Amino acid sequence: MNSFSWRSESDESAPSRLSPVDDRLTADAALRRVRRGEHLLYTGDFQNAKQLLAAMGRRLPAPTAARSPLEAFRAERRARQLEHETLSRIVVALDRSYRLELRRAPDVAEACRWVWGEPDADKTVVSLKTLIGMLGAAEWRRKGLSVPGLEGKIHPHYGVYLPTRTDYVELLLSVTDVKGKKVFDVGTGTGVLSFLLLQRGASSVTATDCDERAVACARENAERLGLSKRFEVLQGDLFPPGKADLVVSNPPWLPEPPKNRVDRAVFDEDNRFLLGFLEGLAEHLNPGGEGLLILSDLAVLLGLRSAEWLDQELARCGLVVKWKKSTPARHSKAKDKSDPLHAARSREVTTLYGLVPAPEQKSS
Ligand SMILES: C[S@@+](CC[C@H](N)C(=O)[O-])C[C@H]1O[C@@H](n2cnc3c(N)ncnc32)[C@H](O)[C@@H]1O
Numbered sequence: 001m002n003s004f005s006w007r008s009e010s011d012e013s014a015p016s017r018l019s020p021v022d023d024r025l026t027a028d029a030a031l032r033r034v035r036r037g038e039h040l041l042y043t044g045d046f047q048n049a050k051q052l053l054a055a056m057g058r059r060l061p062a063p064t065a066a067r068s069p070l071e072a073f074r075a076e077r078r079a080r081q082l083e084h085e086t087l088s089r090i091v092v093a094l095d096r097s098y099r100l101e102l103r104r105a106p107d108v109a110e111a112c113r114w115v116w117g118e119p120d121a122d123k124t125v126v127s128l129k130t131l132i133g134m135l136g137a138a139e140w141r142r143k144g145l146s147v148p149g150l151e152g153k154i155h156p157h158y159g160v161y162l163p164t165r166t167d168y169v170e171l172l173l174s175v176t177d178v179k180g181k182k183v184f185d186v187g188t189g190t191g192v193l194s195f196l197l198l199q200r201g202a203s204s205v206t207a208t209d210c211d212e213r214a215v216a217c218a219r220e221n222a223e224r225l226g227l228s229k230r231f232e233v234l235q236g237d238l239f240p241p242g243k244a245d246l247v248v249s250n251p252p253w254l255p256e257p258p259k260n261r262v263d264r265a266v267f268d269e270d271n272r273f274l275l276g277f278l279e280g281l282a283e284h285l286n287p288g289g290e291g292l293l294i295l296s297d298l299a300v301l302l303g304l305r306s307a308e309w310l311d312q313e314l315a316r317c318g319l320v321v322k323w324k325k326s327t328p329a330r331h332s333k334a335k336d337k338s339d340p341l342h343a344a345r346s347r348e349v350t351t352l353y354g355l356v357p358a359p360e361q362k363s364s
Contacts, residue, residue: 145164244284249294321354
């Protein structure tokens with residue numbers, strides 16, 4: 001294939017050469033070839049291609065044994081990264097109308113248009129693994145997702161944080177005093193927290209997200225829910241300009257480097273988001289205003305932050321906890337005993353902190 005448009009989620013550069021392969025390729029042979037650096041362009045049957053990926057995945061090394069939760073966590077991330085790098089070398093080609101040129105292939109055109117817009121070349125090449133992820137996401141977007149306390153559904157877009165962990169959403173429902181309040185939502189994702197607050201009587205929300213996909217997703221959801229007149233979303237870093245009565249945020253909760261675009265919803269290198277939020281909160285609050293910070297303690301359980309870290313940072317930023325409410329994690333990973341991180345995940349607690357500026361000290 002001479003020229004094609006290359007699509008990647010991890011900024012991997014376009015392959016210089018594609019080696020056509022088909023259903024005769026075994027998983028062992030595929031692994032040998034991708035480990036030598038080849039990109040294999042699958043031209044056979046779609047279902048067989050999916051089975052090939054699964055068989056290759058089963059042959060990859062399990063995470064190395066770990067002596068601590070942090071070692072287990074990092075070994076797990078390394079294993080996922082290796083899996084991604086290896087399996088992403090099985091690629092497929094789409095034609096000018098995003099038709100997948102494989103036997104028994106599903107219609108992928110709508111999913112592709114949703115993520116990339118109109119085709120910009122005669123051929124588009126993407127890893128099969130990414131395409132399968134896009135198909136799953138398109139299904140969520142079509143069906144929508146019910147969220148406790150929200151009237152109507154959230155229709156998530158590909159690559160935008162999916163509010164399937166409802167424990168943190170339920171925490172926000174305990175905030176009763178939102179009527180007439182002007183709200184900021186920092187890192188809005190699908191916009192779910194904004195919409196809950198708007199439906200409970202907030203007068204307006206200005207939301208931000210650094211990711212253009214999240215911005216488009218939140219905007220579309222606001223329209224679907226009939227809330228767009230009171231909802232504005234800006235693409236940008238942390239706070240919108242100005243001040244609000246309530247500033248809500250569910251930041252990425254693990255202080256480790258993100259490895260791809262989607263990771264930025266979960267991984268916050270050097271606590272940049274969280275520290276920026278705490279440092280900037282007071283100056284973005286109207287008098288009597290309150291910050292609503294949602295934070296899991298998984299980072300503490302993994303040894304990525306000390307138990308005292310948050311209190312120290314709150315004090316440094318001149319903030320106090322006016323109230324807090326916690327809930328144990330109820331997501332499926334917290335119950336999975338085969339997960340190497342089960343010990344930490346089963347103890348995970350998510351807390352909603354009501355934060356206010358510390359009262360000024362009177363000098364004597
Ligand atoms: C854990 S997700 C929460 C999304 C949504 N608020 C929710 O509760 O479902 C964190 C969000 O913060 C966004 N984000 C990460 N860094 C950011 C930054 N520096 N400024 C604004 N948004 C950011 C991510 O793109 C992601 O949508």
